[in-house]
Amino acid sequence: MSEQKRPPEDDGRDFADAAWSVPSYLLSGMIIWGGAGWLLSRWTGVDIFTPIGLIIGVGLAVYLVYIKFGKFDG
Amino acid sequence: MNPLLAAAPAGGGEEFQAPGPELFEFPPLFAGGPEWLTKPVLFAVVGALLVCAVAWSAFASPKLVPRGMQNLGEVGYLFVRDQVARPFLGKDSDRWMPLLLSLFFLIWTWNIMAVVPVVQFPVASHIAFPVVLAVSVYLLKIYLGIKNQGFKRYFTDMIPKGLPLPTYFLLVPIEYLSTFILAPFTHAVRLFANMFAGHVILAFFSLVGFWFLFEQPTIKGVPLGIAGVIMTIAMTGFEMFIQFLQAFLFTMLAAMYIGSGLHADH
Numbered sequence: 001m002s003e004q005k006r007p008p009e010d011d012g013r014d015f016a017d018a019a020w021s022v023p024s025y026l027l028s029g030m031i032i033w034g035g036a037g038w039l040l041s042r043w044t045g046v047d048i049f050t051p052i053g054l055i056i057g058v059g060l061a062v063y064l065v066y067i068k069f070g071k072f073d074g
Numbered sequence: 075m076n077p078l079l080a081a082a083p084a085g086g087g088e089e090f091q092a093p094g095p096e097l098f099e100f101p102p103l104f105a106g107g108p109e110w111l112t113k114p115v116l117f118a119v120v121g122a123l124l125v126c127a128v129a130w131s132a133f134a135s136p137k138l139v140p141r142g143m144q145n146l147g148e149v150g151y152l153f154v155r156d157q158v159a160r161p162f163l164g165k166d167s168d169r170w171m172p173l174l175l176s177l178f179f180l181i182w183t184w185n186i187m188a189v190v191p192v193v194q195f196p197v198a199s200h201i202a203f204p205v206v207l208a209v210s211v212y213l214l215k216i217y218l219g220i221k222n223q224g225f226k227r228y229f230t231d232m233i234p235k236g237l238p239l240p241t242y243f244l245l246v247p248i249e250y251l252s253t254f255i256l257a258p259f260t261h262a263v264r265l266f267a268n269m270f271a272g273h274v275i276l277a278f279f280s281l282v283g284f285w286f287l288f289e290q291p292t293i294k295g296v297p298l299g300i301a302g303v304i305m306t307i308a309m310t311g312f313e314m315f316i317q318f319l320q321a322f323l324f325t326m327l328a329a330m331y332i333g334s335g336l337h338a339d340h
Contacts, residue, residue: 021252027252064249
């Protein structure tokens with residue numbers, strides 16, 4: 001962990017960064033793991049993997065946002 | 075000819091036809107001219123020259139007590155510096171102001187052209203223009219990141235530390251796709267889609283007004299035509315707000331990306 005005290009003007013930047021990054025992370029999670037699920041569905045012929053992949057992708061993206069920005073303590 | 079009228083079916087067709095993609099297709103400016111030299115290209119260049127002219131008249135010989143154009147220019151400069159640059163770039167703001175100021179005013183000028191009579195075309199609704207700007211900012215971001223943080227640090231610092239190893243396998247693709255592919259993509263598409271949709275909406279309502287009041291006026295059609303005219307006026311006002319907002323957002327995200335290249339995420 002590289003926790004270092006930031007100069008005050010950087011605090012707003014972190015918050016705005018987070019706000020603008022969240023939709024992009026959610027979309028990214030859905031594409032990557034939803035895509036993996038879709039491939040698995042095609043390969044096995046079992047349809048259920050696509051929605052499972054999408055949900056896992058969103059879950060992972062939310063988790064990534066949480067560990068990147070949620071622990072921000074100013 | 076006005077593109078809105080050109081969109082109406084030729085030969086006095088009986089049925090109203092909503093404007094479509096043909097609004098965005100232009101022939102070369104003059105017969106025998108190069109195919110790429112169309113109205114949007116012309117106005118992209120005119121917009122750039124206009125921004126240069128305004129900046130020149132405002133800042134070429136600055137006085138201690140600003141007057142006239144310098145006053146106006148300083149209001150614009152302070153807006154971009156305080157609302158766009160400083161929140162993201164902090165003490166590095168001044169160094170990046172020339173780029174951010176030019177970006178903001180260029181995009182805003184391009185967007186405003188959608189509601190300028192005769193011009194009536196938002197340059198950024200041709201996706202090539204926002205793509206060029208977004209790709210330039212993207213390359214700049216990666217260049218600054220590698221230059222200031224080093225190749226290895228730049229590509230690894232954005233990944234959170236101290237997680238169990240299998241988690242990285244799940245999260246790293248999401249992080250890279252988001253930062254290196256989706257971010258520049260949405261940067262360009264956000265501006266393009268807003269301008270594209272805005273132009274279609276304006277064209278649609280003004281064509282409704284024109285068609286039902288002048289082209290094919292009927293008793294039943296006239297109220298619809300009046301509604302079209304009122305909506306055209308209302309949407310023009312709304313579009314002017316969106317034009318400003320999108321120029322602001324594009325520049326703000328550019329500042330954010332530049333900031334992420336200059337400093338590590340965490």
